[in-house]
Amino acid sequence: MIRHMRPTRWSVVLLLAAFAGTCTPRGAKDFRGEVPTSPVIVAGVSLPEVLPSGGTQPFVMRARPGGLLVVFFGFVNCPDICPTTLSETKRAVAMLGGGGRDLEVAFVTVDPTRDSAQVMLDYLGSFFEQGAHALRPETQDQLGRAQTAFRATSTVTREADGHVDVSHTATTYVVDPAGRVILQWPFGTSAADMAHDLRRLTGDAPGPDGAASDALAPPTAPAEGLLLDxxxxxxxxxxxxxxxxxxxxxxxxxxxxxxVATDSSLTEYMEMHEIVAGEGGALRMQQVASLELPAGERVTFEPGGRHLMFIGLRQPLVAGRSVALRLRFERAGERTVHAVVRGD
Ligand SMILES: [Cu+2]
Incomplete structure (x- = not known):
C-alpha cells in the first residue's frame, strides 16, 4: 500500500524561473497565459501511462486531433501547489461545458518512487472522472528527457533522517495535436483565466468568466481581541x-x-508553512515556527501563500465535514476554529 517517509522537516522548492526569457509577457495575443516565443516541441516525449488494469501503455505528448492536452508535473503528496493547480484545471474544464470535450489532462509524477501506479490513479481520479492520464516515468532518464523537452525541472532529495525535499516547476502547459506547447500558465492562474484561454484556443464563444467564483463573504471586523474567519x-x-x-x-x-494542532486521530501532526521567494525566482515552501499578527492587520493563509499543513493524515479529509483546528496564541491563548472541508 502507500509507503511514505515520515517527514521530520518538510519543504518543497518550486522552480518557476525555467522559462525566463522564453515567453512573451502575460496577456500577449489576448491570452491570460504566456505564449512561448520560441518553439517548444514535446511530440517526441513518450511516457508510460498507468492503467486501471494494472499495466501501462506509452503516452505521447500530443493532443487528440482537434483537441488540447493540459500537462502538469507534480507529486501526490504536494499539499498546496499541485492540488491548487489540478482543482483550478478541473474548474476550468467544468466552465467550458461541452467545449471541454476535447480536452485531456496529463499529470506527470516527479516522485515515482513514492507515487505508485495505484496511488496516482486514485489521486488523479479524485479530480477528473475521465480524460486524465497518469504518467509515471520508470527511470530518472525518462523523466529527465520529458522535463528537458518542456524546459521544466525537478529534484527529489531523500536524507538519512527521512526528510524528503521535492522541487518542481509549477507551470501548466497546453499542448496541441502537433505536440507543441502553445501556451503555458504560471502557478496561480485562475480557473476563469484558464477557461478564457481554452475557449480562445478552441474557438468557443466566451461564456461567463468567473461564473464559478467562490468569493467568500467579507469577514466581520473584530470588536476586540482576535478574529478567526x-x-x-x-x-x-x-x-x-x-x-x-x-x-x-x-x-x-x-x-x-x-x-496549531488538531485531533490526533486525523493526522500525525500539523505545522505552519509559508511559500517564500528564493534565489533566481524559485519559490520555496518552508516551516515557520510562529507567526506575528501585527495589531489591526489581516493575516491570511491561502493557496500559494501560507498554509496550516496536516502531516501524516490518518484518515482522508472528506468534503462537507468539519475539522476542529486548535490554534495557540501568545496573548489570546488557545482558540478552536471549525473549518469546513471543501471539495471542488
Ligand atoms: Cu506545507
Missing part, C-alpha cells in the same frame, strides 16, 4: 497523506500564533 480545509485527494488548511486572522491588539 474563512477557515477551510482542502478535501484530500485520494492517496494523499498531506493536507492543507487556510484561514484569515486579525488581532486588534497584536499577537503571535505559536502553535
Amino acid at each position: 474563512d477557515a477551510w480545509v482542502r478535501a484530500s485527494p485520494r492517496g494523499a497523506t498531506m493536507g492543507a488548511a487556510y484561514l484569515t486572522l486579525e488581532s486588534t491588539t497584536g499577537d503571535r500564533l505559536v502553535e
Whole structure:
C-alpha cells in the first residue's frame, strides 16, 4: 500500500524561473497565459501511462486531433501547489461545458518512487472522472528527457533522517495535436483565466468568466481581541497523506500564533508553512515556527501563500465535514476554529 517517509522537516522548492526569457509577457495575443516565443516541441516525449488494469501503455505528448492536452508535473503528496493547480484545471474544464470535450489532462509524477501506479490513479481520479492520464516515468532518464523537452525541472532529495525535499516547476502547459506547447500558465492562474484561454484556443464563444467564483463573504471586523474567519480545509485527494488548511486572522491588539494542532486521530501532526521567494525566482515552501499578527492587520493563509499543513493524515479529509483546528496564541491563548472541508 502507500509507503511514505515520515517527514521530520518538510519543504518543497518550486522552480518557476525555467522559462525566463522564453515567453512573451502575460496577456500577449489576448491570452491570460504566456505564449512561448520560441518553439517548444514535446511530440517526441513518450511516457508510460498507468492503467486501471494494472499495466501501462506509452503516452505521447500530443493532443487528440482537434483537441488540447493540459500537462502538469507534480507529486501526490504536494499539499498546496499541485492540488491548487489540478482543482483550478478541473474548474476550468467544468466552465467550458461541452467545449471541454476535447480536452485531456496529463499529470506527470516527479516522485515515482513514492507515487505508485495505484496511488496516482486514485489521486488523479479524485479530480477528473475521465480524460486524465497518469504518467509515471520508470527511470530518472525518462523523466529527465520529458522535463528537458518542456524546459521544466525537478529534484527529489531523500536524507538519512527521512526528510524528503521535492522541487518542481509549477507551470501548466497546453499542448496541441502537433505536440507543441502553445501556451503555458504560471502557478496561480485562475480557473476563469484558464477557461478564457481554452475557449480562445478552441474557438468557443466566451461564456461567463468567473461564473464559478467562490468569493467568500467579507469577514466581520473584530470588536476586540482576535478574529478567526474563512477557515477551510482542502478535501484530500485520494492517496494523499498531506493536507492543507487556510484561514484569515486579525488581532486588534497584536499577537503571535505559536502553535496549531488538531485531533490526533486525523493526522500525525500539523505545522505552519509559508511559500517564500528564493534565489533566481524559485519559490520555496518552508516551516515557520510562529507567526506575528501585527495589531489591526489581516493575516491570511491561502493557496500559494501560507498554509496550516496536516502531516501524516490518518484518515482522508472528506468534503462537507468539519475539522476542529486548535490554534495557540501568545496573548489570546488557545482558540478552536471549525473549518469546513471543501471539495471542488
Ligand atoms: Cu506545507
